[in-house]
Amino acid sequence: MQVPKTATTQRHDGAFVTDKLRRAITAGELAPNQRLIEADLTEQYDASRGAVRLALANLAAEGLVERIQNRGSRVRAIDLDEALEIVELRAALESICAAKAAERADGAGIAKLHAVGERMSAAVEAGDSETYSEGNRELHELILTLSQMKVAPGVVSRLRAQNVRYRIRLARHHNRPAVSLPEHLEIIDAISAHDSDRAAAAMGAHLRSVLNATREYFS
Structure with missing residues (x-):
């Protein structure tokens, strides 16, 4: 058998x-x-x-x-100096990606941006830093996707991953979501208006704010 x-x-x-x-x-x-x-x-x-x-x-x-x-x-753990350098690099790259997203995003992509923005707004209203942090991550990843760039999104994702300790702690800081929400909503509005210069400027301003807050909170 x-x-x-x-x-x-x-x-x-x-x-x-x-x-x-x-x-x-x-x-x-x-x-x-x-x-x-x-x-x-x-x-x-x-x-x-x-x-x-x-x-x-x-x-x-x-x-x-x-x-x-x-x-x-x-x-791998990184020190504060490296964390600040990573945010500076992100500011340069993500500003370009935001500009490209403004040029290339279609109606469905813009609707997704607004949906994330609404969840982030509701999280700030409810004092839910965990949900806000998740929305923050999702929004930045969505903008990278909408940019349709081939190299920059992968580089940015690796930089964000290296900086995870500072990034998550900052996003959950008790008053940080209320400060960064208007910055994120400005990015969403600029991309929705297909205004690439405004989108790049909004992303750059947001990440300069992240840089300053990281230096202030962790120095």
Whole structure:
């Protein structure tokens, strides 16, 4: 009697693990300096040890993970000077992306921007900093998507991920949402009006405000 063959389960590859770990770091689910233990990650992501090592190497190249000889890997922590430099770089790149979004966004994209803006406004009204922080992240990512640029969004996403500790703490600061909400709504209005110069200026002003607040709160 022939024994039927059992199906083999395909384990997740390095690209899958890279994406999952990147998202966890970006969302603040993994803290700066937190150790990343290969055996735990292979189980968590149902991946081989080789796939996990590839993912850690990929994220080290992106500046999200630090690999320490004979001690494994950990989420890379950045100091305040580096955090401020990252915001300056974001200001330059995201201003360009906002201008392109103003040129290229269609009606559906603009509707999505306004929907996010309304949720952020409601979150400020309710004093819900968690929802506001999530809306902040979603809005910036949506603008990158609407820009239709090919290189800048990936660079900005990596910069935002590296700066996650300061970015999330700032967004949840007790009075920061009320300050930044009008800045975000101005960006939305400028893109909706297809005014690229105004959109770039609004994004630049917002991120200069982020820069100043980061320096003030964390110095």
